[in-house]
Amino acid sequence: MNLIERVVAISRRRSPWICRLNAGSCNGCDIEITPLLSPRYDAEQLGVELHGTPKHADIVLISGTLTLRSREAILDIYAQVPNPKAVVALGSCPASGNVFAGSPLVLSESLDSVVPVDVWVPGCPPRPQAILDGIARAARLLEDGATKSQLQNWQGRLS
Amino acid sequence: MAMLKTILGNLLRPSRTRAPADMPDVPTVYRGALAHDAARCTACGTCAFVCAPKAISFTQDPGVSVSWHFFIGQCSFCGLCAQNCPTQAISLDAEVPTGMNSAAGDGLRLESIVRLQPCTRCGAAHVPLPDAAIAALWGVEEAERGYCPDCRRWAASARLRSAFIPAAAEEVHHER
Numbered sequence: 001m002n003l004i005e006r007v008v009a010i011s012r013r014r015s016p017w018i019c020r021l022n023a024g025s026c027n028g029c030d031i032e033i034t035p036l037l038s039p040r041y042d043a044e045q046l047g048v049e050l051h052g053t054p055k056h057a058d059i060v061l062i063s064g065t066l067t068l069r070s071r072e073a074i075l076d077i078y079a080q081v082p083n084p085k086a087v088v089a090l091g092s093c094p095a096s097g098n099v100f101a102g103s104p105l106v107l108s109e110s111l112d113s114v115v116p117v118d119v120w121v122p123g124c125p126p127r128p129q130a131i132l133d134g135i136a137r138a139a140r141l142l143e144d145g146a147t148k149s150q151l152q153n154w155q156g157r158l159s
Numbered sequence: 160m161a162m163l164k165t166i167l168g169n170l171l172r173p174s175r176t177r178a179p180a181d182m183p184d185v186p187t188v189y190r191g192a193l194a195h196d197a198a199r200c201t202a203c204g205t206c207a208f209v210c211a212p213k214a215i216s217f218t219q220d221p222g223v224s225v226s227w228h229f230f231i232g233q234c235s236f237c238g239l240c241a242q243n244c245p246t247q248a249i250s251l252d253a254e255v256p257t258g259m260n261s262a263a264g265d266g267l268r269l270e271s272i273v274r275l276q277p278c279t280r281c282g283a284a285h286v287p288l289p290d291a292a293i294a295a296l297w298g299v300e301e302a303e304r305g306y307c308p309d310c311r312r313w314a315a316s317a318r319l320r321s322a323f324i325p326a327a328a329e330e331v332h333h334e335r
């Protein structure tokens with residue numbers, strides 16, 4: 001890694017831009033992102049900035065139960081996030097389907113089977129502290145080049 | 160002057176309001192991750208029955224142990240399991256573990272092993288009851304403490320019989 005790449009990697013950790021993707025959530029997880037951006041928890045002190053479009057994001061926060069229809073949307077939006085990227089799964093729903101598992105049209109499986117997830121934030125909904133910690137972890141992984149998508153790309157380049 | 164002080168302060172201090180480690184305290188009544196006390200658990204299965212998302216499950220090693228499993232990625236922190244556990248073996252911590260990298264699996268999984276014990280009368284392996292439950296349900300008769308459910312029933316009916324036929328009581332008491 002040369003000096004410029006190193007500076008870019010550090011800058012990315014110090015200001016990760018996030019984008020939020022609701023894959024069929026009850027809105028509980030999404031509501032918890034609002035206080036995260038308020039002065040009380042103040043995600044911006046870590047340089048976190050919420051962006052509306054995946055094309056500007058470094059970290060995608062995915063919340064909610066995966067459904068047959070949202071699966072396509074997740075894949076579509078994930079493909080639009082520029083490399084390098086990290087995925088943070090919020091709450092119990094992406095991990096298992098939570099109480100909705102087994103319903104028709106709900107994929108009762110982990111988000112990992114759709115896109116590579118780097119950090120899981122437990123809770124239903126997770127507390128803002130936990131979400132902030134998840135974002136900070138993902139930012140650190142991005143700097144180290146250790147997110148799953150970065151590792152896959154790296155392996156792809158080698159082979 | 161006040162403005163200058165603020166500007167100077169911002170230059171010298173990091174621009175933080177609260178660092179992530181210094182977050183507002185979580186009220187103790189908030190429901191967080193589960194804790195399980197194997198010594199109190201009777202493996203009755205009530206917690207798994209009331210859990211809507213099926214976060215709790217059991218596996219068994221016949222004759223040796225019963226394992227209680229919990230997967231945090233499936234829990235909705237409703238607290239029904241703790242409320243319905245007849246022996247208060249489950250408690251909900253106020254804390255939830257923070258983010259987890261997927262290298263360590265997709266979340267916290269707890270396994271709590273309840274060891275079976277041989278019955279002191281017939282030797283059958285059974286889940287020992289917590290002392291408090293034995294005292295409340297079967298009195299504190301020392302000999303019956305280590306009994307399996309079948310032998311407890313046998314002892315109860317033997318007591319009942321001896322109340323009606325006092326002579327027969329001596330013969331059957333703790334034979335076999």
Ligand code: SF4
Nearest residue numbers: 026028091092093124
């Ligand atoms: S994890 Fe809980 S709060 Fe979040 S979307 Fe699922 S049900 Fe709602």
Ligand code: SF4
Nearest residue numbers: 200201203204206244
């Ligand atoms: S934890 Fe409580 S409810 Fe669950 S099996 Fe054990 S005793 Fe029964």
Ligand code: SF4
Nearest residue numbers: 210234235237238240
């Ligand atoms: S708190 Fe609710 S969802 Fe979680 S294990 Fe207990 S019963 Fe299941």
